[in-house]
Amino acid sequence: MVQLTEKKLPTQEILQKALDGKRITPEEAYTLYMEGDFLEMQYVAREIRNRFNKPGIASYTAFRVVNYTNYCNVECSFCSFMDEINSNQGYVLTKDQVLKKMEEAISIGAEQMFFQGGVYPEIPFDYYLDILSSVKNTFGKHIHIRGFSPVELMNMEKITGLPLEEVLTQLKQAGLDSVPGAGAEILTERMRYILSPKKATPQEWVRVMETCHKMGLKGSANIVWGSEETRWEVIEHLNLIRQLQDRTHGFLSFIPWTFQKQTKKFYVRNVPAQEYLKVLALCRIFFDNIPHIETSLMVLGQGVGQIALQSGADDISSIVIEENVLKSYGIKTEERVKQFLIESGFFPVKRDFDYNYLY
Ligand code: SF4
Structure with a gap:
């Protein structure tokens, strides 16, 4: 087993524990976040990444984001995408418009659709079933x-009056294969109140994701930080996800994101690259039950993405063909993705949703 130094600091003892294959506690994760040396954390995160994944390989995938409506009654403070219901300025995509978007995506190699929108109770449940099928x-x-996302599924519970299990059964029969871990941001009551008081509470988010996983709808989880959260709240969020994963094993990957300044309604601090990378490494060390860590090039750019792949991440997720909520873009062509991964020091491999390598 790799030894870091002869006489260890408390943070090095925690890292050695992780290297020895033992689970670190939330308190130990907090200590690493506060006091850990990034280069030591990076080394350990890379070792753990290589136990979960083949060393030297980094994966990517291609999907089209289809935001079916931007009408939403949730009003998250960070969202620049939504239009108020009855504003007459928003849209609801027709079935033909969705099919056209997917036709374009498939023609350039994207065989996954990421179907998400605002919460608009006027849309009938049949709309979703019809589009999926x-x-x-x-x-x-x-x-x-x-x-x-969980808040959209809760809306479907409300408009149909059906239990969530029945809603999901019908969505699955129509064609739904998996769920995103979207809408989590920071799952503490205090941050929920600051960011999106009308959204699913932490308990509701967990209830919906747990039900999805138990019904065979796997997905990913994420964190979005860089507002008024405390560092302990970041750890609380990670711990909630790890506990849920212990029960369901439904998360295939975890994705750390940082908030982008899009509205004047909430405070955003610019998370420095070093902190982003430290949290990413911490996620790889903390999640002994999630196989993949993704880095998003859309948030901090390609330079940071290259270091993230050396700090615990094994996947860059892109090519994203449309992402209205974030209003920025990842790498758009497959050739460029491959080139990026090679320049980052990895052999590029395309994967499907389940992380099966395609070629
Ligand atoms: S982030 Fe999603 S749920 Fe929140 S206001 Fe925007 S569209 Fe609605």
């Missing part, structure tokens, strides 16, 4: 559809 019937069952 139409995408599958038009383009084939192999097209993977990932859709709906």
Whole structure:
């Protein structure tokens, strides 16, 4: 087993514990966040990354984001995407518009649809079922559809009056394959109140994700930080996800994001690259039960993405073809993705949603 030094600091003892394959506690994660040496954390995170994944390989995938409506009654303080219901300035995509978007995506190699939108109770449940089944019937069952954050699924519970299990059963029968871990941000009551008091509470978010996982709808989880959260709240969030994962094993990956300044309604501090990378390494060390850590090039750029791949991440997720909520773009062509990964020191491998390597 790799030894870091002869006489260890408390943070080095924690890192050695992780290297020895033992689970670190939330308190130990907090100590690393506050006092850990980034280069030591990076080394340990890379070792752990290589136990979960093949060393020297980094993966990517391609999907089209289809935001079916921007009408939303949730009003998250950080969102620049939504239009108020009845403003007459928003949109709801028709089935034909969705199919056209997917036709374009498939023509350039994206066989996954990420279907998500605002919470608009006027849309009938049949709209979702019709679009899911139409995408599958038009383009084939192999097209993977990932859709709906917990708050959207809760809206469907409300408009149908059906239990969540029945809502999910019907969505699955229509074509839903998986769910994103979207809408989590920071799952503490205090931050929920600051960021999005009308959104699913932490308990509701967990209830919906747990039900999805138990019904075979796997997904990813994320954290978005860089506002008024404390460092302990970051750890609380990670711990909530780890505990849920212990029960369901439904998260295939975890993605650390930072808030971007998009509205004047909430405070954003610019998370320095070093802190982003430290938290990413911490996630790799903390999540002994999630196989993949993704880095998003859309948030801090390609230079930081290259270091993230050396700090615990094994996947860059892109090519994202449309992302209205974030209003920025990742790498758009497959050739450029491959070139980026090679320049980062890795052999590029395309994957499907389940992380099966395609070639
Ligand atoms: S982030 Fe999503 S749920 Fe929140 S206001 Fe925007 S569209 Fe609505």
